[in-house]
Amino acid sequence: MIATLLIQHEKLEQLPSGGTLSPYGVHQKHGQITSQALQLLSSQRRQFSNTYISVKLDETSGVAVMKLKRPPVNSLNMELLTEFAINLEKLEIDRGCRGVILTSAVPRIFSAGLDITEMCGKNADHYGEFWRAVQEMWLKLYGSSMVTIAAINGSSPAGGCLMALSCDYRIIANNKKYTIGLNETQLGIVAPFWFKDIITEVIGHRAAERSLQLGMLYSPTDALKIGLVDEVVAEDKVQSTASAVMAQWLTLPDHARQITKSMMRKPSLDRLVTHREADITNFVSYITRDSIQKSLQMYMEMLKKKGR
Numbered sequence: 053m054i055a056t057l058l059i060q061h062e063k064l065e066q067l068p069s070g071g072t073l074s075p076y077g078v079h080q081k082h083g084q085i086t087s088q089a090l091q092l093l094s095s096q097r098r099q100f101s102n103t104y105i106s107v108k109l110d111e112t113s114g115v116a117v118m119k120l121k122r123p124p125v126n127s128l129n130m131e132l133l134t135e136f137a138i139n140l141e142k143l144e145i146d147r148g149c150r151g152v153i154l155t156s157a158v159p160r161i162f163s164a165g166l167d168i169t170e171m172c173g174k175n176a177d178h179y180g181e182f183w184r185a186v187q188e189m190w191l192k193l194y195g196s197s198m199v200t201i202a203a204i205n206g207s208s209p210a211g212g213c214l215m216a217l218s219c220d221y222r223i224i225a226n227n228k229k230y231t232i233g234l235n236e237t238q239l240g241i242v243a244p245f246w247f248k249d250i251i252t253e254v255i256g257h258r259a260a261e262r263s264l265q266l267g268m269l270y271s272p273t274d275a276l277k278i279g280l281v282d283e284v285v286a287e288d289k290v291q292s293t294a295s296a297v298m299a300q301w302l303t304l305p306d307h308a309r310q311i312t313k314s315m316m317r318k319p320s321l322d323r324l325v326t327h328r329e330a331d332i333t334n335f336v337s338y339i340t341r342d343s344i345q346k347s348l349q350m351y352m353e354m355l356k357k358k359g360r
């Protein structure tokens with residue numbers, strides 16, 4: 053609650069008076085901030101490290117590096133998604149933070165996407181709660197007013213690719229063993245409309261249609277060809293390139309860049325916010341189908357066999 057109030061307070065100062073741009077937290081005007089809350093914020097500032105996420109904020113540059121750290125593959129379970137949303141919100145309200153580089157602390161993997169075990173063999177309430185956490189992660193990341201750069205230092209299928217797609221810029225390591233894409237159909241499942249919307253925005257309708265239907269996973273160079281990533285660089289240059297690109301983006305005045313970003317992203321964000329409950333209901337009724345549960349179980353078995 054305090055965090056939400058503070059987001060609204062701090063970032064609002066950079067927007068035109070009364071300029072409510074989006075309903076996703078950062079641009080809305082609400083109640084008064086108590087001095088106690090402000091003190092709490094300053095004492096908590098820049099200390100964001102939890103079980104599955106580590107955050108380091110460089111106070112000089114105003115850039116935070118947020119690392120996913122859930123070995124072996126950074127699969128996105130409920131706890132990681134929740135920690136992610138909380139940490140991003142903390143950075144959002146921190147006046148000293150203007151940009152976030154999202155990357156992985158796990159060698160060779162950016163993120164294996166949603167944790168499939170969260171979508172198998174559980175009850176409907178669990179699925180609903182899980183899907184809300186997935187939506188929340190996306191609304192926070194895609195709706196962030198900060199500059200967000202994905203430093204993709206490993207494979208990034210499905211939900212991992214969604215995270216990268218939600219950033220402002222994507223840099224991937226030049227290693228042909230790494231793949232990136234929305235491969236949901238290969239699991240026998242459908243990517244929801246907002247996954248579809250965002251990949252379409254990034255790579256265009258024709259490429260997205262082909263990519264989604266075939267559940268394609270791309271090598272870094274192929275991903276660059278279709279515009280799924282913005283740059284392919286040597287493995288040891290991913291972080292330094294991300295910092296250099298960030299520095300370039302941060303030369304722009306926040307105010308103008310943020311409003312422009314919001315204008316570009318608002319329609320997609322609005323669409324999910326408007327249909328959020330229906331999207332959860334759809335997800336639950338879809339994922340509880342016997343045929344879908346069977347597909348996911350078979351896919352998990354295939355992964356386990358491959359690992360042996």
Ligand SMILES: CCCCCCCCCCCCC/C=C/C(=O)SCCNC(=O)CCNC(=O)[C@H](O)C(C)(C)COP(=O)(O)OP(=O)(O)OC[C@H]1O[C@@H](n2cnc3c(N)ncnc32)[C@H](O)[C@@H]1OP(=O)(O)O
Nearest residue numbers: 127164165166167168207209210211242244335355356359
């Ligand atoms: C009417 C229609 C209405 C439509 C309505 C639509 C509603 C919405 C529908 C549902 C939408 C869901 C959207 C889903 C999004 C997702 O993100 S699903 C996840 C997809 N992810 C993948 O396919 C990646 C799978 N993993 C891999 O390919 C590889 O693991 C890897 C990432 C390339 C790494 O390879 P490697 O280093 O060789 O490691 P492995 O040995 O394969 O794996 C290590 C262990 O990790 C386990 N694991 C891997 N991925 C996951 C995962 N995503 N979730 C859970 N666990 C995972 C793997 O099983 C290994 O486990 P152990 O064998 O126990 O060690």
